[in-house]
Amino acid sequence: MQHMRTSGPGDEVAALDVRAVSHSYGQKRALNDVSFSIAPATFTVLLGLNGAGKTTLFSLISHLYDTRHGSIRIFSHDIRRASGEALRRVGIVFQARTLDLDLSVYQNLSYHASLHGIGGREARQRIAALLETVDMQGRQHDKARSLSGGQMRRIEIARALLHRPSLLLLDEATVGLDIESRAGILATIRKLVQAEGIGVLWATHLIDEVEDADHVVILRRGDLVASGKVSDVIRANGGSSIRETFSKLSRVDAAGMTETLP
Amino acid sequence: MSAPAMPGKVAGIMPLRSEPFGLRHYLICLKGVVLRECLRFLHQRERFISSLVRPLVWLFIFAAGFRQVLGVSIIPPYKTYVLYEVYITPGLCGMILLFSGMQSSLSMVYDREMGNMRILLVSPFPRWFLLVSKMLAGVAVSIVQVYAFLIVAWLWGVKAPPLGYLYVLPALFLSGMMLCALGMLLSSLIKQLENFAGIMNFVIFPGYFASPALYPLWRIQEASPLLYKICLCNPFTYAVELIRFAFYGQIEWLSLGVVAGCTLLFLGGAIIAYDPSRGLVIRKQDMGGNA
Missing domain, CATH: 3.40.50.300 (P-loop containing nucleotide triphosphate hydrolases)
Structure with a gap:
């Protein structure tokens, strides 16, 4: 070993x-x-x-x-x-794409927030801040399907950070x-x-x-x-x-x- | 992507000791899972339309054609002769729940193949709670579809007692839970989306036709004692009867017991199947485990 x-x-x-x-x-x-x-x-x-x-x-x-x-x-x-x-x-970004393509960026992030018990105003504030962090501000209403590969990855990183992992x-x-x-x-x-x-x-x-x-x-x-x-x-x-x-x-x-x- | 400027403290990190999840957090999680399922349903209009068209075809065409052929004698809960359309309406409600339950199983297989399922499974909430939430989400969508069907049927002149529409809600909920739990259990056994056709042939159609959804059990017994026994072993039979009696404000206790028992059985099976030490690992092993 x-x-x-x-x-x-x-x-x-x-x-x-x-x-x-x-x-x-x-x-x-x-x-x-x-x-x-x-x-x-x-x-x-x-x-x-x-x-x-x-x-x-x-x-x-x-x-x-x-x-x-x-x-x-x-x-x-x-x-x-x-x-x-x-x-x-733990925040995780998987190798395979895991965004729900039928939902918007915000809906994807909000879903993840709820899976960590984060809702309401707190979720909205964190989503707004993280979209800025990954340089995707103003794109929250875009359908995930419409994003490029790189943009999807950035959203997945924002999602992985939503619950403030260590x-x-x-x-x-x-x-x-x-x-x-x-x-x-x-x-x-x-x-x-x-x-x-x-x-x-x-x-x-x-x-x-x-x-x-x-x-x-x-x-x-x-x-x-x-x-x-x-x-x-x-x-x-x-x-x-x-x-x-x-x-x-x-x-x-x-x-x-x-x-x-x- | 250009490296963006980090706008101050964006995330922060979780302290080593954190507050345990309380009821509020569980409710937020449940709400999120249900909302996502509803949003997906709204985004898939074809799914809603087809879920509505299927029972309506049976009601408008099949029932109209068979009205004169199949006589329904006075059997509980009916106190008088009823039109064939009235007889099959609870069965058609059950059909919507059955298809919707299998649809949610299909969506779980799809989510697994697309990777979305992982997001659910790495949530820190207990696995059983996540699966129950997913099930409740599927039931919520099913019940919306059933009431949409009942509104159209009412406009067509197929009416239940006014309070029956309220009484039937718990029966729809429990039956929906059983069928969603069955769908969830089946989804853990399906390796690929393509294999879902087998569910249609081996679960949905036999389950639907070997039940009192379209014809009373006494008629089945007269035609084939063996088929009658098969119908008695079919959980869907009891779901249909539970719904039928509920429309008239009555509880069919045997059906209630069977449906509740099967719900627990299927849900327990699904929780075991989605346990990390069994379900996903076994599938991965079968696929050769590409690390």
């Missing part, structure tokens, strides 16, 4: 603590004894090629799947035993977006970490989304192969850049095959 702490002082409550988590789909193992923790107010990139287990890990953290092996704690709340308390602290999970949030939209979304999330102290777990297979100041968790075929500050991971693996290190760590040993980076 590899247990790695990405950052933070030793006695601080971890934003996310994943311990010895394994998960299988029938005979196929998707996660194998994965352990890591992330500190509050840090931007952590969950790196892995397709099939590495990122989405499975997200499904376990968000309690869509049951954690049968190992434990997951969000600000010390166990996702199995206190799922309500844990989920109150931990934000984003699964491949920039997939399918143009470079400008990707950069904008990434910048918005990074600013949230600094301005609001939100911990972020950003799953991606795109190495150029990692910055030197970030923390990384690298998965390969369900195994955790590295975790920590980018500089520490590079140093520990004898690389010169995170791209090179990720390439090396993502290499599939079996049959001498090597997967290429995007």
Whole structure:
């Protein structure tokens, strides 16, 4: 078992603590004894090629799947035993689009607010403020169907922030977006970490989304192969850049095959 | 997207210890789920029209044609001979509830495929409460459709006692709950939207025709004792009878018991099926688990 702490002082409550988590789909193992923790107010990139287990890990953290092996704690709340308390602290942007296309932007956000027990004036105020944050003010009455991919993502980010989570999970949030939209979304999330102290777990297979100041968790075929500050991971693996290190760590040993980076 | 300026403290974060949810929060959640279902219904006008047209076709065409063929003797709750149109009206109300319940199951499969279901399932409220809310939302939409049908039927001259329209509301509610719960349970078993046609063939049509919705049970018993026994095993039979008696201000206790019991049974099954350790995981495993 590899247990790695990405950052933070030793006695601080971890934003996310994943311990010895394994998960299988029938005979196929998707996660194998994965352990890591992330500190509050840090931007952590969950790196892995397709099939590495990122989405499975997200499904376990968000309690869509049951954690049968190992434990997951969000600000010390166990996702199995206190799922309500844990989920109150998490905002999630799923890889697949999850807006209701038949409803307006406001109706989508208002629905999410109600799912967190937020209604009335408070919901309206939060929606207005967050639409401004994601640069979508004045679009609340637009049908979700009429938005571009990048705009939908921004609305989904606003939605994930509505209940003021302390931990934000984003699964491949920039997939399918143009470079400008990707950069904008990434910048918005990074600013949230600094301005609001939100911990972020950003799953991606795109190495150029990692910055030197970030923390990384690298998965390969369900195994955790590295975790920590980018500089520490590079140093520990004898690389010169995170791209090179990720390439090396993502290499599939079996049959001498090597997967290429995007 | 250009990186927008952050306008001050936009979100804030939740403190480590937060107030537990109270009744007010639960009501907000319930209201939100019901409102969303109603909005979706309003946005899908074709769904409303088809839900209205289906029973009206039966009432205007089928019932008119069969009025002379099928005689309905005096059976409770009727105290005199009634027109065939009057006889089948409770069955048609049940038909709307049945189709609407299955429609809500279809919408859950659609939501799951489109990813919307995840938003519901990651809410911090208890899973059972979310599913009950979803069910209540489906029932609310069903009842609106039933009353729209009853208004048109009334204009057509098919009338129940005036207070019957009020008395029938609890029966519609309970029957709607049972059928929505059944739909929810079935939705957990359907892997893909395309498989929904099977529900039509194996649940809706047999459920509807093997019931007293179109013909009294005594007539079915005369024609086929086996079919009669099948009808007695069909929960929809009891929903129709519950509605029929309620129109006349009466409670059919056996039907009430069966409908209430089946509601609890189907709802319990749906809650288990949507438990994270079973429903979604099992489906994912079946699909090969693309992580």
